[in-house]
Amino acid sequence: MLRRHLIAACLALLLPVLPATAQQAGKFIVVQSTTSTENSGLFKYLLPLFTAKTGIEVRVVAVGTGQAIKNAANGDGDVLFVHAKADEEKFVAGGGAVKRFDVMYNDFVVVGPAADPAGVAGSKDVVAAFKAIAAKGAPFASRGDESGTHKAELALWKEAGVDVKAASGGWYRETGSGMGATLNTGVGMGAYVLTDRASWSAFGNRGTFKIAVEGDRKLFNQYGIMLVNPAKHAHVKADLGQAFIDWVLSKEGQAAIAGFKIAGEQQFFPNAATPSN
DSSP states (O other), rough: OHHHHHHHHHHHHHHHHHHHHHHHOOOEEEEEEOHHHHSSSHHHHHHHHHHHHHEEEEEEEEHHHHHHHHHHHHOOOOOOEEEHHHHHHHHHHTTTTTEEEEEEEEEEEEEEEETTTTOOTSSOOHHHHHHHHHHHTEEEEEEOOOHHHHHHHHHHHHHHHHOHHHHBBTTTOOOOOOEEEEEEHHHHHTEEEEEHHHHHOOOOOTTTTTTOOOOOOGEEEEEEEEEEOOTTTTSHHHHHHHHHHHHSSHHHHHHHHHHHTTTTTOOOOOSSSSOOO
């Protein structure tokens, strides 16, 4: 009899909590983002801080920037967090998102085997390095996935005057994969790869590979964030999504981004225009 009373008392205490728990279960947003923010470990570090402060869960879909924008255009997400500024601005201008904000930056680097068949190691001129890679017919592994990294790479080939479409299947190989998979492919075939620095810092299967080219201003890599337009997609969680954006742009969020390190080195540099409290 005593046991029954104890069980009934426990149930009575739990029942008032159930509606609140059920309500909390729906308090989440979907962020369409890049593989670099996910693979580098930034989100694993950053998002629990936001959730602890607000109670809002963030579910990330990590794909190439091109695919992330397509997903957002279809209404498959509440927030877009990517790194192809021209495409982002075009997306906003077309009404796909409400407003774009700079968040942070890092840089791209070219990595390659220690043997350095194109002789580009130590260069700070990425266009000259790309010309040398093409002239030597040295293997190059491209993401080939319309990601922000792929778009940046194609712009560099264009500036170098190299037709990579004509070279496709020869020395130039397109993986159609994310950054981690492309780095694995590059290491496996001894090919140069353009990667964002954070993904490289987090990458463990380096073999003899090292950074060959870095430090060129053309390797600057800006990230932006925006709310998917609720006027186009009524199901967008505008309040929750904006709360995430506001936090990322705040002094607290910007400090958290600056605090993310791999092997003691800062990976992303916050540059929101007007951080708030």
